[in-house]
Amino acid sequence: MWGAxxxxxxxxxxxxxxxxxxxxxxxxxxxxxxxFGAVMMRLTEWFLVIPFLPLAIVLAAVLGPSVQNIILxxxxxxxxxxxxxxxxxxxxxxxxxxxxxxxxxxxxSRYIMxxxxxxxxxxxxxxxxxxxxPVAILSETTLSFLGLGDPTRASWGKMLEEAYSAxxxxxxxxxxxxxxxxxxxxxxxxxxxIGQALEEILDPRLKERRS
Numbered sequence: 393m394w395g396a397x398x399x400x401x402x403x404x405x406x407x408x409x410x411x412x413x414x415x416x417x418x419x420x421x422x423x424x425x426x427x428f429g430a431v432m433m434r435l436t437e438w439f440l441v442i443p444f445l446p447l448a449i450v451l452a453a454v455l456g457p458s459v460q461n462i463i464l465x466x467x468x469x470x471x472x473x474x475x476x477x478x479x480x481x482x483x484x485x486x487x488x489x490x491x492x493x494x495x496x497x498x499x500x501s502r503y504i505m506x507x508x509x510x511x512x513x514x515x516x517x518x519x520x521x522x523x524x525x526p527v528a529i530l531s532e533t534t535l536s537f538l539g540l541g542d543p544t545r546a547s548w549g550k551m552l553e554e555a556y557s558a559x560x561x562x563x564x565x566x567x568x569x570x571x572x573x574x575x576x577x578x579x580x581x582x583x584x585x586i587g588q589a590l591e592e593i594l595d596p597r598l599k600e601r602r603s
Contacts, residue, residue, distance in 0.1 A: 398547035404528035409467025414474025422482025522587035526580035548572035
């Protein structure tokens with residue numbers, strides 16, 4: 393229970409950074425398009441091409457072991473997926489009649505993006521948020537297990553690393569590694585199920601297909 397604090401803090405804070413950055417990049421790139429959108433998408437694809445875990449490990453090793461650095465590393469390496477999803481939705485929304493009408497009446501790009509585009513992509517962002525949290529928690533667990541987390545703060549990844557270093561697996565000391573392992577599995581499964589439920593609520597057709 394004590395280690396859950398850091399794991400949840402890192403997962404939620406890193407997800408917030410990833411969602412904000414990805415949403416801003418996706419909305420602006422999709423709405424403005426042109427050379428600006430092309431540059432933003434090339435940057436996004438560059439982050440997607442580079443393997444996530446090696447990049448996170450390098451950044452964590454350079455910045456140093458701390459909770460703030462882990463949050464920053466996971467946040468700045470997890471936004472490209474959100475950016476691509478949001479951009480695809482914005483490309484469809486900006487061609488809608490109500491957007492064209494607002495533009496014809498002289499509405500600014502900022503007004504259109506905040507009053508028309510953002511409210512319509514918010515459900516998609518919310519659903520993607522619940523699926524990004526488990527990825528962030530698993531990333532924190534992996535980095536802490538590799539010794540790149542804050543050594544002074546207890547987390548599930550740090551507990552697993554200590555259990556492995558103490559030889560808990562070979563000694564069959566299940567009470568050392570099983571509780572943090574079950575905690576990771578439970579919280580990841582919880583957010584995945586929440587994400588699936590939100591997807592079915594926002595798009596009832598998914599529920600019909602699965603049933």
